Amino acid sequence: MRLAIRNIAHDRTRFLLTVAGIAFSAFLMVFQGSLLCGFERASSRVIDSVDADLWVMAHGVQAFDFAPPLPSDYYGKIRGVPGVRSVRRMASGFAFWQRPNGSRKTVIVIGGDAEIGGMYPVERENTLPEDALVDTSDLEALGLDQLPAEVEINARRRHVRRAVAGFGSFLGSPYIFGRLSDARQALGLGDSGAMFLLLDVAPGENAATVRAALEARAPELDVLSSREFSSRAQRYWTLQTGAGGALLTAAVLGFFVGVLIVSQTVYATTMERLEEFATLKALGASSWFIVRIVAVQALVSAMVGSAIGLALAFPLMSAARHAISWIYTPWPLAAALAVATLLLAALASITAARAAISIEPGRVFRA
Amino acid sequence: MPNSPNTIIAAREVSVGFEQGERRFTALDAVSAEFYAGEITLLMGASGSGKTTLLSLLGCLRSPDSGSIEWQGKSLSRAREPELMQLRRRQIGFVFQSFRLFPALNALENVMMPAQIDTELPATRADAEELLCAVGLEGKGSLYPRQMSAGQRQRVAVARALLKKPAAILADEPTASLDTASGEQVAELLKAAAKARGCAAIVATHDPRLLPLADRILFMRDGKIIARDEV
Numbered sequence A: 001m002r003l004a005i006r007n008i009a010h011d012r013t014r015f016l017l018t019v020a021g022i023a024f025s026a027f028l029m030v031f032q033g034s035l036l037c038g039f040e041r042a043s044s045r046v047i048d049s050v051d052a053d054l055w056v057m058a059h060g061v062q063a064f065d066f067a068p069p070l071p072s073d074y075y076g077k078i079r080g081v082p083g084v085r086s087v088r089r090m091a092s093g094f095a096f097w098q099r100p101n102g103s104r105k106t107v108i109v110i111g112g113d114a115e116i117g118g119m120y121p122v123e124r125e126n127t128l129p130e131d132a133l134v135d136t137s138d139l140e141a142l143g144l145d146q147l148p149a150e151v152e153i154n155a156r157r158r159h160v161r162r163a164v165a166g167f168g169s170f171l172g173s174p175y176i177f178g179r180l181s182d183a184r185q186a187l188g189l190g191d192s193g194a195m196f197l198l199l200d201v202a203p204g205e206n207a208a209t210v211r212a213a214l215e216a217r218a219p220e221l222d223v224l225s226s227r228e229f230s231s232r233a234q235r236y237w238t239l240q241t242g243a244g245g246a247l248l249t250a251a252v253l254g255f256f257v258g259v260l261i262v263s264q265t266v267y268a269t270t271m272e273r274l275e276e277f278a279t280l281k282a283l284g285a286s287s288w289f290i291v292r293i294v295a296v297q298a299l300v301s302a303m304v305g306s307a308i309g310l311a312l313a314f315p316l317m318s319a320a321r322h323a324i325s326w327i328y329t330p331w332p333l334a335a336a337l338a339v340a341t342l343l344l345a346a347l348a349s350i351t352a353a354r355a356a357i358s359i360e361p362g363r364v365f366r367a
Numbered sequence B: 001m002p003n004s005p006n007t008i009i010a011a012r013e014v015s016v017g018f019e020q021g022e023r024r025f026t027a028l029d030a031v032s033a034e035f036y037a038g039e040i041t042l043l044m045g046a047s048g049s050g051k052t053t054l055l056s057l058l059g060c061l062r063s064p065d066s067g068s069i070e071w072q073g074k075s076l077s078r079a080r081e082p083e084l085m086q087l088r089r090r091q092i093g094f095v096f097q098s099f100r101l102f103p104a105l106n107a108l109e110n111v112m113m114p115a116q117i118d119t120e121l122p123a124t125r126a127d128a129e130e131l132l133c134a135v136g137l138e139g140k141g142s143l144y145p146r147q148m149s150a151g152q153r154q155r156v157a158v159a160r161a162l163l164k165k166p167a168a169i170l171a172d173e174p175t176a177s178l179d180t181a182s183g184e185q186v187a188e189l190l191k192a193a194a195k196a197r198g199c200a201a202i203v204a205t206h207d208p209r210l211l212p213l214a215d216r217i218l219f220m221r222d223g224k225i226i227a228r229d230e231v
């Protein structure tokens, strides 16, 4: 398609404007999408880090961060359910963190049985009693400029000896990890309280059967698979909180702004060449011939534009990670947005081409 | 009335009307005419007399409201767009007042455009270069339209129209955008197309300086042919 390529090379200003518009859209869509995806991932981060078949919690718990304690007798009751191999406990709740300089901050204290496993950041051998682990990205917010440091959580002394990565606070209340006994103490749970029971099903047992047995034994509790609890928490944070709602709205708006910019620029670029298409038609070109020119022009712009947009988005998001530690781009998101941009450009150009190919060829005689 | 053997296009009682607000305006009123191979026919008449409308019928760019166009003895009254497109692609060379070259392509590529549109056209780059020579643009094939004078551009357009060896060449006010000297050059080229290549050349114009070139002249007014002259 010589004419298509030559048209692009010929009208470089127009091409650059089109590419800039598409690059901006790709950037906007991927950035807003990454904020939303990062928020969702952060909102179920602790749940996803734990390797458990089933979660047991009080009825109606929406998120890991807000759960009432379970009465202590459930631990034994649930361990006795046939098919349950192991039960671990986790406690979580809000507490006051007192910085070395004396000012206070609200944090979420999390403690689990020693063998939580999975990607959960606390390992038994590295975590001593009274240890508190914080995320690297929260060090500054917690007023820690060097480690180790001594702090107080709900007026109890804790040692911060090391930091972990990937559990950055997404709502301004940092997660503080430690031993179960320390968390109970800080949260005033006595010596047997817990918010969650994490179950593993014995090998060869059917998880659904075990779950049904649990629900029969304790109908007043919620029993969820890890995946169910994870998506329940994501739904809660995204749809039922102001922060999540704002991010979701921004992502949806960003997507539509991107869609509009891409289709507008491609459409305008095509319409600008309407007279040439009329000439082609008068010279006997088929509609297919014209559509091909239009589509090639649009796709070249869209490919260059989205490549530039994505190429700019990744370094800028790395830079933004200092302020927004939880921003996250799953590669299918980037791929889907790139494909969507190409499809849109093709669609917009073909819509414009319809105008081009339906023009009356007689207009070529107008001076 | 049988066609004389060298009739390329014939108009039979063609009429065209346009809606202009509430009224219906008749741009062509039952016009009949024949156009012959190897002859140059001028359509003369004041602006608004219907010359362009008649050209667009002859060039298969639109269909008459009534009457019919015949191409080489075959009526087009039932022809659909693909058939008209084939005629434009294979048989008709167009020359426009505003040239209508592709600004992103150089002169040679503009001349070659019909071969891109019609991949079965047996025209080579050498043919295109030869045509550029014939219109007096030897060695100017790499110039872009914006680097050429109006007269040069119109000569590129004539070369483009001739590449497909058309049966008819239709020109609408081909000299109106040109100075006298370039206008004469272009007019001579159109005449040569008829004489040396056997095209039926049909030129709509209100430029009386073209009169000496013509084999036939059709004078139009208000959508009718009011006089015919054979030279």
Ligand SMILES: Nc1ncnc2c1ncn2[C@@H]1O[C@H](COP(=O)(O)OP(=O)(O)O)[C@@H](O)[C@H]1O
Pocket: B018, B019, B020, B026, B027, B045, B046, B047, B048, B049, B050, B051, B052, B053, B054
């Ligand atoms: N597309 C159109 N819509 C409405 N009126 C038209 C259109 N094309 C031509 N006309 C009218 O038809 C008449 C003949 O026009 P035209 O064939 O262009 O004349 P000429 O080429 O001799 O100047 C004019 O009055 C013009 O206004």
Ligand SMILES: [Mg+2]
Pocket: B048, B051, B052, B053, B172
């Ligand atoms: Mg006219």
